[in-house]
Amino acid sequence: MTPYSRKAAIAHRGASSYAPEHTLEAYRLAIAQNADYVEQDLQITRDGVLVCLHDVTLERTTNVKQAFPDRGTPYVWDFTLEELKTLDAGSWFGEKFRGAKIPTWQETIDLVRGRAGLYPETKDPDVYQERGFDMEGLLAESLVKNGLHDSSSTPVILQSFSPASLKRLSVEYKVLAPRILLIEASYGPHLTSDRLQEIRSYAEGIGPTKTLLLTNPDIVGRAHAAGLSVSPYTFRSSDTRFPTVTEEMAYFLNTLGVDAVFTDNPDLFPR
Numbered sequence: 001m002t003p004y005s006r007k008a009a010i011a012h013r014g015a016s017s018y019a020p021e022h023t024l025e026a027y028r029l030a031i032a033q034n035a036d037y038v039e040q041d042l043q044i045t046r047d048g049v050l051v052c053l054h055d056v057t058l059e060r061t062t063n064v065k066q067a068f069p070d071r072g073t074p075y076v077w078d079f080t081l082e083e084l085k086t087l088d089a090g091s092w093f094g095e096k097f098r099g100a101k102i103p104t105w106q107e108t109i110d111l112v113r114g115r116a117g118l119y120p121e122t123k124d125p126d127v128y129q130e131r132g133f134d135m136e137g138l139l140a141e142s143l144v145k146n147g148l149h150d151s152s153s154t155p156v157i158l159q160s161f162s163p164a165s166l167k168r169l170s171v172e173y174k175v176l177a178p179r180i181l182l183i184e185a186s187y188g189p190h191l192t193s194d195r196l197q198e199i200r201s202y203a204e205g206i207g208p209t210k211t212l213l214l215t216n217p218d219i220v221g222r223a224h225a226a227g228l229s230v231s232p233y234t235f236r237s238s239d240t241r242f243p244t245v246t247e248e249m250a251y252f253l254n255t256l257g258v259d260a261v262f263t264d265n266p267d268l269f270p271r
Helices: 024-032 105-112 125-130 135-145 163-172 185-190 193-199 210-215 218-225 245-256
Strands: 008-011 037-044 050-052 117-122 158-160 179-183 205-208 260-263
Touching: 008 024, 024 037, 024 105, 037 105, 037 135, 050 105, 050 135, 105 117, 105 135, 117 135, 125 135, 125 163, 135 163, 158 163, 163 179, 185 210, 193 218, 205 210, 205 218, 210 218, 210 245, 245 260
Parallel strands: 008 037, 008 260, 037 117, 117 158, 158 179, 179 205
Antiparallel strands: 037 050
16 A cells, blocks of 8 residues: 555655755755655756756746846746756855755766655646656656666655646556655545545555645545555644644654655654
8 A cells, every 4th residue: 555664754855944955965964864755846957857946947946047137037948957057056045055056856866866765746747748848758767767667776756746647657658666646735625535546546645735634634544545645745843833843743643644744854753
């Protein structure tokens, strides 16, 4: 039922409470803090390279407006990898991270493999498809190239908010790695037992927002009955409703019975 060998800590965008999200610095720290998995959001450059970045635009976490003041809305797909590598992706978080770079997916594999699991998300794959990019194809190709397309010494779990993307990875590209369907709070009323059974036809688990489980804790048992793991997001020391984020994660893991949690604070995961 579960793709996890134990209750797992997934470092959300790396150890993103302590280092700028989706940088090698954040990924290294997540590994040092004993994260079981390090999460990556995937985007695609103009020249077709997978990079790790949450947003489809660059202004929130880089100095793109200063570096390229005449480029308009700075969508990732309008920039080459060479251009992205000139950007500072660390100063927004703290001066000591000045000069941190947006990592490629390959650089991330090279850093994380053998030290923690990889947890890539196909981010806005339909938007990229409209622009002629095949995110699933690029991801599948990279997994094969790196020997990560099936069981290996480095576990890989794929995630997406897009059922179509997960289906393409499984059916069209024959990727054997487990797949997780991410779920927003507004989708909660649609998570009937029949719907969970349908999700099981193309995914091994669900990743609901934690607020959905607080108001509908029965989802965990029904998902497990359907053969699906449950991995809620996102647990942060800055916004927990519990006395500590460790206690919050422990409640979800031990009382509600979830299988893993996405957290910005992998060092505070209850072990």
